[in-house]
Amino acid sequence: MSDAKTDTAEPKKKGGFMKKALIAIVLLGVGGGGTYGAFAMGMLGNAAHVEEDDTPKLVLKGEEDPYPFGAAEGEKDKVEFVPGKGGSKYRTAYYNFTDEFTSNLAGGTALVQVSIAASTNYDGRVLMWLQEHETALRSRVLAELAATDEMSLIEVHGKEELQKRLTKAMNEVLEEREGFGGVENVYFRSFIVQ
Known part of the structure; x- marks a missing residue:
């Protein structure tokens, strides 16, 4: 009979507490960052960025044109x-x-x-x-x-x-x-x- 130990036993886990602490810190950071990111992207709160419509607008009679054209030399005849x-x-x-x-x-x-x-x-x-x-x-x-x-x-x-x-x-x-x-x-x- 042999007194040699076999390697069938599970290896001892190292750093269990440290891994859990690191994961908790990462999750806390992501959670906080996720909340900040959600605010920045306008998903939460009233921080939504509204893109301005830059297409030409209809001009009412008597209203001043915001983009005057035709007053410069060479445009008057056109x-x-x-x-x-x-x-x-x-x-x-x-x-x-x-x-x-x-x-x-x-x-x-x-x-x-x-x-x-x-x-x-x-x-x-x-x-x-x-x-x-x-x-x-x-x-x-x-x-x-x-x-x-x-x-x-x-x-x-x-x-x-x-x-x-x-x-x-x-x-x-x-x-x-x-x-x-x-x-x-x-x-x-x-x-x-x-």
């Missing part, structure tokens, strides 16, 4: 403000594209030449974006004109449909570049089909 008395309660501003648009029409040899203005009821940021992105907007308008059939422009309904397409196209360009459209309508200042 913008018209129409306060009006009746109709909508919002001010209408027109952005006049200075150059005409000339394009071939789809399915033939006819040309169209138009001069256009875009209207908005929103603050001056939309007008500013129309000027800043005029190259991209011109390109998109020319593409829409080139996709238009000559026969559709003979009647008023066809011209109205083109206005809607141009409005949608301009808003898409502005949304892509600025995150907001704001063009209410596109108007023809001149319209020639040859």
